[in-house]
Amino acid sequence: MTKTKDDFKVDTWNSKPEKGSAGKTGLWRTFRPVINHEECTRCEMCVLYCPEPVITLNLDDPSHKKGKIIIDYDYCKGCGICANECPQDCIEMVKETEFIEDDKEEK
């Protein structure tokens, strides 16, 4: 290909997908899924059903030999599908207002 001297560039629309490129969508949440880790059997149904997907099983977590289910609250929109699908019924949807004080403390 012949190159010309100036540095003109063809400009196109390209965006690269990456985590958080649309902002922290967890801010949209009204209800927060809270897992009761005592009752949780680590069946991973919530991991499978989460449409975002923000639920993962951390196998290395020391609290249990099967690991621990982690929800990434930065991006969980609180749709409640995990709570609906959980066979143990151990995910509770709690109003975000309940956590206002906790969040303040964290900051």
Add this chain to the structure above:
Amino acid sequence: MTVSKNLPKSIGHDEPKTLIISGNYAAAYAAKMARVEVVAAYPITPSTDCVEKLAEFVEDGVMGANYIKVESEHSVGAALVGASATGARTFSSTSAHGLLYMAEMVWWAALARLPVVMSIVNRELAPAWSIWAQTQDSMSLRDSGIIQYYCKNAQEVYDTILMAFRVSEHAHVYMPSLVCQDAYILSHTNTPVELPSQKEVDDFVGTYNPEHFVLDPKNPVTHSSLSYPVHYRQKRFNIMDSTHRAKQIIKDVCAEFKEKFGRFHGDLIDTYGIDKKTKHIIVSHSSIAEEIEISVDMLKKKGYDVGLVRLRVLRPYPDEEMREVCKDAETIHFIERAPSYGFKGVIAIDTMAALYEGKNHPKAFHHIEGLSGMDVTAEYAAGLVEKDLETLK
């Protein structure tokens, strides 16, 4: 980014040769020898021969392209857009209603900056059904940004397709191209076409290495998602810049082609019998222009100071070149196949807009001729110009 490539094979062109073939076959041979990687096609008269020949090449194993058989021309466009976005060299051929059905995807290819090259056999639109030559099909896509070449013979079709890949795939252009020829007059008439050797073509055309973007699963990007006005405007002005730049690039590529292959069909415009002070200028296009070359000789014998300008590239429009040619002209005579209903011929509209910006404004005469492939003979065209000039006396 650069994509390393294994070029698809193209067998049977070790030596240069001359074949007696139609315009459609010339286009097919050009695509084969340019080592096109993806062909998507849906047949439509009179461009069917081109895609049939390509299918034959692929079936015979002498052409290494992926040939995608789709259910409509719209899907042809979609397949080519997708393939081109992955960095493949793409080609197809269509006509009339096929092109209009593909129109959405032609705009998509242009605005997405994908260098798809297509051979268009210009055919009349229905109703009433007609299969003969007329250029409104491709000219109705004039404003899409797509580069449009209008060829006067099969040799020019072959050569222009090779050049079109070079121009479209230039890093400052990245726009698709239509290489247009007249239905039957070129598409189905067998004439001698010189084919260079494969090596010469490879050296000239090179490979397509997209620098603007490429769809690659290993490096995922989203192309053309929702864009806000400020960005939209910026990208559209970039297209304006690129298409204007394409003029110089077309000239350079045509000059390089002339140097390598010894053939020159004009660059943005092709002139015949024109010197610096030609008084009466005929402006025409496509195969009509080749016939009018004879008219020019006839009129010159009668003592008229006439010359012919064949508009070879409609978009980007060669405004400076046209002003230069017409700078001492007294009259300008448009003989064209493309009316814009409600006004004048498409080429006349564009040419007069270009001349308006210059100092010399010759008197214009408009002729819409050759609709539906009607014969425009040299005598007839010469007669038109003579009648125009008589009105001045």
